[in-house]
Amino acid sequence: MTAAADRPRPPVMSDVARAAGVSHQTVSRVLNDHPNVRGETRARVLDAIDRLGYRRNLVARALVTSRSRTLGVVSFDTTLYGPASTIYGIEQAARTAGYFVSIVSLKSIDAASVRDAIGYLAEQGVDGVVVVAPQRSAARALESLPPGLPAVAVEGSHSADVSVVCIDQVEGARLATRHLLDLGHETVWHVSGPSDWLEAEGRHEGWRGVLREAGRPVPEVLPGDWSPRAGYEAGRRLAAMAEVTAVFLANDQMALGALRAFTEAGVKVPEQISIVGFDDIPESEFFSPPLTTVRQDFDVVGRHSIEVLLRQIDTAGPDTYERLVVRPRLVERASTWSVM
Structure with a gap:
């Protein structure tokens, strides 16, 4: 006898029906989450499925339902x-x-x-x-x-x-920029994401819109590429500019790079420069200092x-x-x- 013949066959729907003491149709209704199945019966079928290790034949199901x-x-x-x-x-x-x-x-x-x-x-x-x-x-x-x-x-x-x-990327950027203006900053600098990204475009639009509505100066945008390296390079430039007191970076990774640049330059965050990121990555609350940011769900x-x-x-x-x-x-x- 071959090894294949010795191997037990996988359970089929009729095995589940027999083990649960129900009909083949009832098992099918449970598998397809049909509402007309009593709770006790559904639980008995699901228990049989677990005990037998039954797996649906998705190919056969697709042929019947035209759904994969x-x-x-x-x-x-x-x-x-x-x-x-x-x-x-x-x-x-x-x-x-x-x-x-x-x-x-x-x-x-x-x-x-x-x-x-x-x-x-x-x-x-x-x-x-x-x-x-x-x-x-x-x-x-x-x-x-x-x-x-x-x-x-x-x-x-x-x-x-x-x-x-x-x-709503625009609204997220507006929240970040308004927050910094409400803290008393004259204006907010921005490190953007890549120009071909719709998200970067929306965040840039929201930042610029709030500044214009408030009648505040709109500084030159510093380009970024989402990476900590881009944030670091932008941070080095910003640290050398005495007029910069608030920065909105288009994501948290770039904010991390900027924090490193400010630390190296002896610029204290937030005492001398306040910064806001975007995304709320899991590490954001463990940055030094913990990062104010915009959370996406x-x-x-x-x-x-x-x-x-x-x-x-x-x-x-x-x-x-x-x-x-x-x-x-x-x-x-x-x-x-x-x-x-």
């Missing part, structure tokens, strides 16, 4: 805190909804790469896709989605014909993204395009103080 129960996600540079946290939130929300996730992570975010990734996922039979599209090039690629494929863009462009879930973004996508899937495509905006909030710590 798999969602595609396109993203890039998952080493950055924002994209990584967004993907995690999407994956957790999909799993809660009973879906698997297939992720394509791109090295570059040009339109051709995004189109190829979406095409690949469509060929795999995913029920819909979420595209983490924080750059203009990715947003443009969404304009040529395969017909009939449900899709949602996270941090996508306002103009693309696709549903979007995003965090990536779990909420993930949940809304999946909810919008599933609405499209359930209606066989979007009747209307949705745009859901998640509000950020300011987290005040010790890197800012009043000069009044």
Whole structure:
């Protein structure tokens, strides 16, 4: 007898039904979360599933329902805190909804790469896709989605014909800038993110808008690339400028670099310069001093993204395009103080 013959076969749905003392149809209703199953019966079926180690045959299920129960996600540079946290939130929300996730992570975010990734996922039979599209090039690629494929863009462009879930980057920057002005600073300097990022654009817009509304000087923007190195280089320049008393950096990693530059230059934070970051990465509260920053709720973004996508899937495509905006909030710590 061969080793394969000795190996026990995996349990099937009829085994679960027999172990739970119910019909095959009842097991199917439990697996599909049908409401017309008594709580006691549902618990008995779930217990049998756990004891037997039963796993659904997703291929067979897809043939019956025309659904793969798999969602595609396109993203890039998952080493950055924002994209990584967004993907995690999407994956957790999909799993809660009973879906698997297939992720394509791109090295570059040009339109051709995004189109190829979406095409690949469509060929795999995913029920819909979420595209983490924080750059203009990715947003443009969404304009040529395969017909009939449900899709949602996270941090996508306002103009693309696709549903979007995003965090209000403009409002986050306004919170940061208002906070510094309310502390008595004459103006606020800004270290921006990369120019092709929609998030960087929104944060720059919010910062500039508050200064103009308040009738305050709008200083020259110092360009950055999200990295601590960029923040460090900007911090060295700012530390040498006596008129600088407040800085809003477009993310926390750049704020970390700026803190290092200020320390090396003998500039005290917050006594001489107050700084605010953006993201509220887990390390922010352990910076020296702990960083005042703007928190983005990536779990909420993930949940809304999946909810919008599933609405499209359930209606066989979007009747209307949705745009859901998640509000950020300011987290005040010790890197800012009043000069009044």
